[in-house]
Amino acid sequence: MKYGMSLRTLLEGWLDDAPDLPISGITQLPARVRPGYAFVWSPFGADRQTNALNEARARGCVVILHDATTDLPALGVPCVRVPGLSERLGEMASRYWAAPSDLMTVAAVTGTRGRAEVCGFLAQVWQRSCAGGGPAARNGSGSVTTLQSSSLPAPDVFSLNEALAACVDQGIDQAAVEVSPEALVQGRCQTLQVDLALIGGLGERMTHDHAEKRLLTEFAPRFSVINIDDVGATGLVSTAAACTEMLTVGLSPRADVSARVLTMNGQGMTLRLAGPWGEATVRTELSGKENAVNLLSTAAAVTLLGLDWVETCHHLAYLRPPARAHRAHAEAGMHVALEEAA
Secondary structure, three states: OOOOEEHHHHOOOOOOOOOOOEEOEEEOOHHHOOOOEEEEEOOOOOOOOHHHHHHHHHOOOOEEEEOOOOOOOOOOOOEEEOOOHHHHHHHHHHHHOOOHHHHOEEEEEEOOEOHHHHHHHHHHHHHHHHHOOOOOOOOOOOOOEEEEEOOOOOOOHHHHHHHHHHHHHOOOOEEEEEOOHHHHHOOOOOOOOOOEEEEOEOOOOOHHHOOOHHHHHOOOOOEEEEEOOOHHHHHHHHHHHHHOEEEEEEOOOOOOEEEEEEEEEOOEEEEEEEEOOEEEEEEEOOOOHHHHHHHHHHHHHHHHOOOOHHHHHHHHOOOOOHHHOEEEEEEOOEEEEEOOOO
């Protein structure tokens, strides 16, 4: 679908005298500007320096949106000040791309480790369940996607919504979104509609410092999955239990969904899983306790979102390291990887 909008419509309710100027895209990253785009110059933009403005203008932007308290240099295009811009980026992105996360089942995965692995596992289970012919109607075209930040600049809220809109246009309706704690603090996921929050390993940070709490309190997911193997998870469990339907996961027998490692060698491991839906033995080519917990997290998440427990455990045996995903799109520090069915 081709997206476009009048600037006046985009800023309706925020600015009474916005110019009636058509725009064909919107971004915070000067390298992503194309002719006809609006360029957003904000505290969380790619660069606060004049060279970012010059690059955006050279690439063909037709308007610059900002919240600066001083005049911008003369650039030959309108510079429109939007009061409170940094708090409105998410809603602005959602308006422009027609709220794509509202049309999808979104699992947001955060924590200090294991995010990419769990996102990849979620995608593979969803893809396998589609390919198997089971929940075909629910899964639309049978394609799923993972959205993951790379080690370089994390995606801004406009890139995220643009990627999700592209997924909707392709008939994709289940997405696993990797969200770093930094992205939560900096508002790079504003207005994302989250169905399930999954919080993995936390390391040794103190509970009161958890940026991850924001995923539970600000995004109002229906479900949550919390790894309780880290000591610091206690506060998150209390928060999640108060506002979501929660399951804890871990190798600890206290977890709602737990696992015992029966065997482990160079060829993989055998796990005995136990949860509210019953027990199951799973043999996987993956190895290591972290992979065991990542598999548990995946199993809890997809089952909460509607997949049958027995079917879930069957799919776990076929999961592969997410690095084997097909990279379909890469720019601005984001990649959209389409997993193939096994």
